[in-house]
Amino acid sequence: MPNQINVSFFTLPVELVYRILDHQSDYTIVCSMRNVCQRFNSIVDSYHRYQTLTTLDLAFGEIGDVGAQHLASGLRDNTTVTALHLYRNQIGDVGIQHLADTLQYNTTITTLDLDFNRAGHLGAQNLRDALRHNTILTTLNLKGNQIGNVGAQHLSDGLRYNTALTALNLYRNLIGDIGVRHIGAILRYNTTLATLNLGNNQIGNVGAQYLSDGLQYNEALIALDLCANHIKDIGSQHLGVALRHNTTLTNLNLDSNQIGDAGAQHLSDALRHNPILTTLDLCGNEIGDVGTQQLSDGLRHNTALATLDLGYNRIGNIGAQHLSDGLQHNKTLTALFLANNQIENVGAKHLSDGLQHNTTLIFISLQMNLMSEDAKHAINEFTERNQRMIKS
Incomplete structure (x- = not known):
């Protein structure tokens, strides 16, 4: 019987193992090539690709x-x-529990993206436990999951003790007013969260009041996204x-909260007194000429707002005239979005007249209005003039 040569994977030369690793995915290396034996751990740890693997992107991997x-x-x-991206992987509460347990021990992951998975309130409960102990994670994305109001309560409990997380995305999670009550309460005490996305969560005026109560005491939040909710005019009053x-x-x-003219008035009152807000998005809010007048009055006295989005509203020529009056006195606004309104050439002329005396607006969006290209060009001449003045 001819001599047989027994080759074991565990005795292969290091360089040959490296070449095998060259043909493996990041997921395979992390999940299957380590914790096999001490020798393999040592080899993988010294492998260049593993040493430099800082972002693990498994989006659409369906790992479950x-x-x-x-x-x-x-x-x-x-x-x-440091960054783990698990976008659309069909991960449910059980999988979230395993990841949350690891977060309590891992000392390097700062970004965890779980967008569009299947996390429910039990998954949120496990993440709560991780947030209580983890001191490294700064960004948590849970967009498009189903944590609901109970899950929002769990995460809020976690944030009560967490001093690291700066960005939390809960867009489209069925949180509702009850869930927002817990989030608003934690905003009173949290001192690190800077960015919070609560868009498309069925939040109404009651939820807006809860958030308002928290925001009055909060000294950390910089950006708040409430798009596609049901804030309406009463909710706008609370936020004001x-x-x-x-x-x-x-x-x-x-964006898209049906705040209407009455809601615009409440926000205008706030703009008169707020010296901090630099970006306000009111796109798609059924604001007409009356609401635009109120906002323009706010712009006269505001000293901070740099970007205002009024696209996809109901602003006509009269509203454009009101904006013109506000722009003549405003000295901070640099970008104004008016796309998809009802402004005709007459309204465009009002805007041009106002911009003659304005030296700060450098961008204006006018697509899908009822004005001619010549009217748009006349307005853009003034924004281009302001751009040249800033550069000179």
């Missing part, structure tokens, strides 16, 4: 709960990965109260 379990095990002692007292919020997105 079982894959999340393997991943969590591989990352438990990992010291290179918060803007009068808050001293940190610079970016507020109220």
